Amino acid sequence: MPRTQRVDAQANRGRILDVAEEVFGASGAAASTEEVARRAGVGIATVFRHFPTKAALLQAVLVRRYDRLREQAEALLGAEDPGSAFRDFFRHLVADAATKIAIGEALLHAGGDSDGEAAQASNGLRRAVGALLQRAQRAGAVRDDVELPEVYALLVAMSRLATDAEVTARALEIVFDGLAEVTGGGRRTVRP
Amino acid sequence: MPRTQRVDAQANRGRILDVAEEVFGASGAAASTEEVARRAGVGIATVFRHFPTKAALLQAVLVRRYDRLREQAEALLGAEDPGSAFRDFFRHLVADAATKIAIGEALLHAGGDSDGEAAQASNGLRRAVGALLQRAQRAGAVRDDVELPEVYALLVAMSRLATDAEVTARALEIVFDGLAEVTGGGRRTVRP
DNA sequence: TGATATCCGGAGTGGCGACTCCATATAATC
DNA sequence: GATTATATGGAGTCGCCACTCCGGATATCA
Numbered sequence: 001m002p003r004t005q006r007v008d009a010q011a012n013r014g015r016i017l018d019v020a021e022e023v024f025g026a027s028g029a030a031a032s033t034e035e036v037a038r039r040a041g042v043g044i045a046t047v048f049r050h051f052p053t054k055a056a057l058l059q060a061v062l063v064r065r066y067d068r069l070r071e072q073a074e075a076l077l078g079a080e081d082p083g084s085a086f087r088d089f090f091r092h093l094v095a096d097a098a099t100k101i102a103i104g105e106a107l108l109h110a111g112g113d114s115d116g117e118a119a120q121a122s123n124g125l126r127r128a129v130g131a132l133l134q135r136a137q138r139a140g141a142v143r144d145d146v147e148l149p150e151v152y153a154l155l156v157a158m159s160r161l162a163t164d165a166e167v168t169a170r171a172l173e174i175v176f177d178g179l180a181e182v183t184g185g186g187r188r189t190v191r192p
Numbered sequence: 193m194p195r196t197q198r199v200d201a202q203a204n205r206g207r208i209l210d211v212a213e214e215v216f217g218a219s220g221a222a223a224s225t226e227e228v229a230r231r232a233g234v235g236i237a238t239v240f241r242h243f244p245t246k247a248a249l250l251q252a253v254l255v256r257r258y259d260r261l262r263e264q265a266e267a268l269l270g271a272e273d274p275g276s277a278f279r280d281f282f283r284h285l286v287a288d289a290a291t292k293i294a295i296g297e298a299l300l301h302a303g304g305d306s307d308g309e310a311a312q313a314s315n316g317l318r319r320a321v322g323a324l325l326q327r328a329q330r331a332g333a334v335r336d337d338v339e340l341p342e343v344y345a346l347l348v349a350m351s352r353l354a355t356d357a358e359v360t361a362r363a364l365e366i367v368f369d370g371l372a373e374v375t376g377g378g379r380r381t382v383r384p
Numbered sequence: 385t386g387a388t389a390t391c392c393g394g395a396g397t398g399g400c401g402a403c404t405c406c407a408t409a410t411a412a413t414c
Numbered sequence: 415g416a417t418t419a420t421a422t423g424g425a426g427t428c429g430c431c432a433c434t435c436c437g438g439a440t441a442t443c444a
Contacts, residue, residue: 006411006420032401043423048403149355150362157349157363163341170342171349178370198390198441224431235393240433 013050016040021061025100029058059118065100066121069093073128083141086132087176090155094168097159126152143181151179205242208232213253217292221250251310257292258313261285265320275333278324279368282347286360289351318344335373343371 005013019040023031033054037044051057072092079085126148133151136142154175161168197205211232215223225246229236243249264284271277318340325343328334346367353360 008411009421012421033403034401037423044402045404045424046422049421052403054402146362146366149359150366153353153355153359153363154366157353160352161345161349163345167341167345170338171345174338174342174346174370175367176370178366178368182374200441201391204391225433226431229393236432237394237434238392241391244433246432 009050012040012042012046016042016047016050016057017060017064020057021065021100024058024061033057062118063121066118066125069096070121070125070128073125073132077128077131077135081141082132082135082139086136086142089129089132090158090176091169091172093155094159094161094172095165098162098165098168129155140181142179146179154179201242204232204234204238208234208239208242208249209252209256212249213257213292216250216253225249254310255313258310258317261288262313262317262320265317265324269320269323269327273333274324274327274331278328278334281321281324282350282368283361283364285347286351286353286364287357290354290357290360321347332373334371338371 016036020036023036023039027035033047034044036057037047040047047057051060073089076085076089079088129152130148133142133146133148137144158168158172158175161171163171208228212228215228215231219227225239226236228249229239232239239249243252265281268277268281271280321344322340325334325338325340329336350360350364350367353363355363
């Protein structure tokens with residue numbers, strides 16, 4: 001009498017998650033569950049057995065995504081140059097979101113509204129970004145008068161961008177300049 | 193034998209457009225046509241008579257929106273302070289997009305893909321923003337080494353933001369700082 | 385006010401997509 | 415290899431929504 005999930009079931013669950021990330025990433029959250037099933041080489045029922053609801057599937061995909069990003073952010077906490085680390089993560093997340101288009105859709109979104117698990121994972125990511133930011137600020141690479149909310153907002157905004165990579169990169173540089181500490185006594189144009 | 197549209201029909205068309213902008217703005221483009229009809233105090237058939245397709249309705253709403261924004265941008269071309277004019281328009285568009293949430297969805301989007309009329313209106317807006325930018329640059333309020341594509345990308349990105357107004361405002365200030373000319377010989381932190 | 389071209393409302397229709405049921409298959413255990 | 419708890423697939427159900435049809439208004443004009 002086996003109490004654990006059968007290994008084929010586990011494998012299916014994994015493949016479904018992978019495919020779901022790909023499909024929802026490419027076609028947006030509006031993609032049909034049936035397509036996920038088909039591309040995973042599995043019946044629809046199987047999808048619904050593992051994830052009782054389409055929303056649950058979406059959420060599972062999300063959580064995994066958040067967690068991965070958080071891990072990457074945390075890994076960068078050990079980097080030599082805190083300024084580059086911060087910018088690299090920013091760039092990485094934005095580029096990555098461009099691929100998985102419509103996932104970042106509601107995902108990175110204004111987090112924390114509902115579903116416990118997703119909200120938790122989202123907060124984890126947010127905290128990791130906060131740490132990255134603080135470290136960059138301590139190192140003098142990012143000005144001290146900015147705080148997480150607006151930085152995270154910028155991150156989310158930029159990650160939903162859907163232009164070609166080059167334009168995105170240039171736009172990012174502008175944002176980085178806005179975040180940078182001004183050295184040498186210079187001052188930016190007056191703020192109104 | 194009247195050849196022009198009956199005045200009640202014209203009025204209905206107008207009300208439908210208004211309501212559609214509101215409904216799609218509030219609930220996203222996924223809102224049902226029936227809701228638009230109901231809130232406009234009109235039968236569904238009437239909506240479809242004026243706009244043969246839901247997509248056509250969406251597009252009509254969009255075009256109107258683009259045109260209005262373009263007009264506002266053009267009006268600001270006569271402003272005294274080109275820098276403030278540029279920033280004001282940026283702020284205005286972002287705030288406005290926050291209200292009409294899911295309209296800016298695919299709208300401001302990476303314009304110019306398909307539907308002739310919408311693409312045209314979108315280009316009109318883009319050009320107007322370009323003029324505003326150029327004027328701000330000539331006045332020394334915006335650095336010379338940025339160009340329309342990345343600025344427009346920033347505009348689109350920020351307009352899809354959905355946080356509270358204050359955070360959005362702070363994020364915008366960061367972007368403006370990134371766009372600003374640095375005075376007094378100061379230099380920003382090295383760019384990698 | 386009467387004639388008529390134009391509009392209108394709301395009950396269909398068709399398709400799509402989320403979710404369920406159950407007869408069949410297969411991994412796990414002996 | 416036999417037994418059995420666990421999984422599986424795909425046909426079927428149900429509701430939602432874009433879009434159509436048509437008998438009945440209503441504006442327009444004389």
